[in-house]
Amino acid sequence: MNIRFYNAKILLPGTGHTFQLIEGELWVKGNRIVYIGDGTDTSRIYEHVEPEGILWDRQIDVGKNVLMSGFKDAHTHSAMTFLRSYADDLPLQEWLTQQVFPKEALLKEDDIYWLCKLGIMEYLTSGITSNFDMYFAPLPGARASSDCGFRTVFTSGLNDFCESLEEVEDLYHKINAMSDLTSFKLGFHAEYTTSLKLLEGMAALADKVRSPVWFHNAETASEVADCKKRYGKTPTQLAESLGMYAYGGGGYHCIYFEEEDFEIFKKRRLIAVTNPASNLKLASGIAPVKRFLDEKIPVAIGTDGPASNNCLDMFREMFLVTGLAKVKEQDAACVPAEEVLYMATTGGAEAMGLSDCDSLAEGKLADLILIDLKQPNMQPENDFVKNIVYSGSKQNVLLTMVNGEILYEKQKFFIGVSAEEVYRHVNEIIERMRT
Incomplete structure (x- = not known):
């Protein structure tokens, strides 16, 4: 899929074991990150641009939340x-x-x-x-x-x-x-x-x-x-x-x-x-x-x-x-x-x-997550990294993408099978072991 994440804060690797937070867009083509930037330099972004523009499968307004490596x-x-x-x-x-x-x-x-x-x-x-x-x-x-x-x-x-x-x-x-x-x-x-x-x-x-x-x-x-x-x-x-x-x-x-x-x-x-x-x-x-x-x-x-x-x-x-x-x-x-x-x-x-998926960078595999900053535990935004480590929780995960595919978004799974079917199978295993 071709997915455009825009209006985003993006956590990128810094020098050594540090990070830097930028604002802009991240674009995924297939299973790769093809662009990270402010979204204006279209000349280097895509191999194919149709006359009406890039053919996106989906465009996601990140709403100033944070994209980071999974x-x-x-x-x-x-x-x-x-x-x-x-x-x-x-x-x-x-x-x-x-x-x-x-x-x-x-x-x-x-x-x-x-x-x-x-x-x-x-x-x-x-x-x-x-x-x-x-x-x-x-x-x-x-x-x-x-x-x-x-x-x-x-x-x-x-x-x-x-x-x-x-x-x-x-x-x-x-x-x-x-x-x-x-x-x-x-x-x-x-x-x-x-x-x-x-x-x-x-x-x-x-x-x-x-x-x-x-x-x-x-x-x-x-x-x-x-x-x-x-x-x-x-x-x-x-x-x-x-x-x-x-x-x-x-x-x-x-x-x-x-x-x-x-x-x-x-x-x-x-x-x-x-x-x-x-x-x-x-x-x-x-x-x-x-x-x-x-x-x-x-x-x-x-x-x-x-x-x-x-x-x-x-x-x-x-x-x-x-x-x-x-x-x-x-x-x-x-x-x-x-x-x-x-x-x-x-x-x-x-x-x-x-x-190939150790951080967010152009050319890397698109294994990334979207973190919700609009939660009390993420406010105020003094330091995003410290918020993640010291006060972050699962409630802040809005989206999880692996290999360019969204597998989890807003508490829903996209893994080819329903959550209910998985739960049914695993509880049947437990019942069998009890008998």
């Missing part, structure tokens, strides 16, 4: 929507082994398909235009993303109980070829669920296909202590010793790091994905975000799954990232709002390898 949720488990508010108020290992794994064993592929659609709907309401999804059966999730028009990067949840290295390699090729909306990076669930033989195989596969590797890393103090008992190394040090980081990657959570772990992340240019709401709910701890930034280690933000969060809401995550860092460091000036917004947009895109 949020990138850099760690999720979308299909776990069925466990929302099911297994709560438990520590990580008990939650995982006694509640999550047994229920997941009951899932069918069609269940995962519909559960992922529910997750996608929630991402859209929060202005999330892509997610980095780990699950033991990613193919139905990839179909759900493709059918909805949503952008998802998948990584495998390889462990001793599901998938094999051969299956992971097959998934790598299938999902990367499935759609321009789906891609796949290598990964495994965690050191404590994965044998040394499988870890060695993962390192060899990463070298073979030249892929970064991702896994749950240093989420709890006991995880790190147990890994050191087994191997004399932290999870980060073990992965490095196996040659797993030759093509980059990073870790999810990254709370309990030793000095050598920071050095490895710096050396390999690895990315730390912080998941503050999940870490709080499971009483896992607070990630050393300020230390990562001081060491020039890239940081992205993830919600984690809806079973441990339970809300797929990037606004809440952004506030917690900065708020927890300030408390942890006893420094109200650390981890400022612009840095956090960068993590939630460009930083997440870097983690997922989505350099």
